[in-house]
Amino acid sequence: MATTESPPQPQDSLILFSGPSSFQPQPPPPPPPSPSSQKSPAFGLFSFQKRPPLRVTTEFDSESSVFFHKVSSKLFNGLAKLKFTFHNNPKGEVAEPQIALITKHLAIHYDVEEQNALVKGFLDVGPNLKLKAAHNIQARQGEVSLAANLSDPGYKFELATDFPSIGLPKATLTFPCGEVSLVEKDDEDLKRVLSVSGIAKGSILNGLCTAVYCDETLKLRYSYKDDEMSFIPSISLPSNAVSFAFKRRFGPSDKLSYWYDFDTNYWSTAYKHTVGKDYKFKAGYDSEVRLGWASLWVGDEGGKAKAAPMKMKVQFMLQVPQDDIKSSVLMFRVKKRWDI
Known part of the structure; x- marks a missing residue:
């Protein structure tokens, strides 16, 4: 007995009837906005922006x-x-x-x-080139500098000159470990000579060593810091002036600092206690001026008044001279911000 095959269905019917979603009714379109909710263009011509x-x-x-x-x-x-x-x-x-x-x-x-104005301009000449200029109208003096970022983001070269110009421009090369500057200055005989200054940083013995050279003086500073202690000795050449600083952290909110100068035998110390980021108490003594002091900060000492409680920062400071305690002075500073 021969079997009859059903004729093939068209592909369009497979798409139309592929799922039950084709039979779900579509939501009606939203009604058009009423004329009262639309702003009249006549008022837009004479409307003023919000202050x-x-x-x-x-x-x-x-x-x-x-x-x-x-x-x-x-x-x-x-x-x-x-x-x-x-x-x-x-x-x-x-x-x-x-x-x-x-x-x-x-x-x-x-x-x-x-009745004087200081005008400053900043312009990106190219993707890696920036031009800055400043001009004092009354003094008729100014400065122009051109900084170029080299291929490596850590390197930058800058030329800066005063105008009216009286010498060669100052050249500064910045690199990841420091910078070097070359500038023309007047010496003791009022002659124009080239002066070199610079700074270099590097990691040595789990610490940071910094060398600063300026006006024929070299200052070397070593800083070691961990979670509980900081030790910072320094020496200045050729005067051989030596000093060191020591900091000890007793916990997240208590720290003691001490500084001593070997040449003058002057020393100073300070104790700091913080409560969160908005309250800070500090007390210390400075042997050079023979003065003891204590201060209380309400609001982040180094932050802005916007982030302080009630947008207000207050500092109270008591200064007690060692030689004359009766001349102690209580001072305060207040900084308040309003957003209107």
Whole structure:
């Protein structure tokens, strides 16, 4: 008995009926927005942009009894920054007002009292070439420098010259282990001579050795540091002045530092105790000025007021002279920031 074969199905039917998802109803399209929710173009022509936020910072130092104020704001969606700074005494008298406009490639600092401006420019000439210039309008003096990053990112060559130029430009070569500078200076006979200065760093005996050469003086410094101790001896040649510093960490929040100068027999010591990153207590003694001191920081000592509690940093310092304890002085500094 012969069997009959069913005719082959077209491929389109395999695609249309390949899964049950083809039979699921599609969600209706979202309704068009109502005319009331659309902004009228007539108001867009006369609308004003929102005022950029202001940052106001005030500092006060009881030693000088002078307030320092800074008002800054970012303009054009962060493309430029405008700053206004001034000092005033307790009588309210304003001094040293200055205005600055800073962008990525241009910075203008204007002194209102002196009616003078300092203009700085920054320009990327190429992928590895940067040009910087500064000009003092009133003094008619400035500086131009050209820095080039070499093939290796750790190497850079820079030429800097003053204008009006009075000599050869200063040349500086930076490499991973330090840098070398060559500049023309006046000697004792008022003759222009070339002077070499430089710095070199290297790892020796699980520590860092640094050599600094400037004005015919060589300073050698060795620094050894681990989790509990730091030892830093140094010597200056040709004077052979020797000193050393010692630091001992007793835990995550306690550290003792000691410094001694063999030539003068002067020494100083300091103890530091921290609670988190916002509270720091330090106390010490300096034999050169025969003065003991203690200070308390509220807010990160080296950080900005923005990250401090209530955006405010406060330091209290007590200075006690060894020769006259009755002349002890309690000083304080306050830095407060407001975002308006």
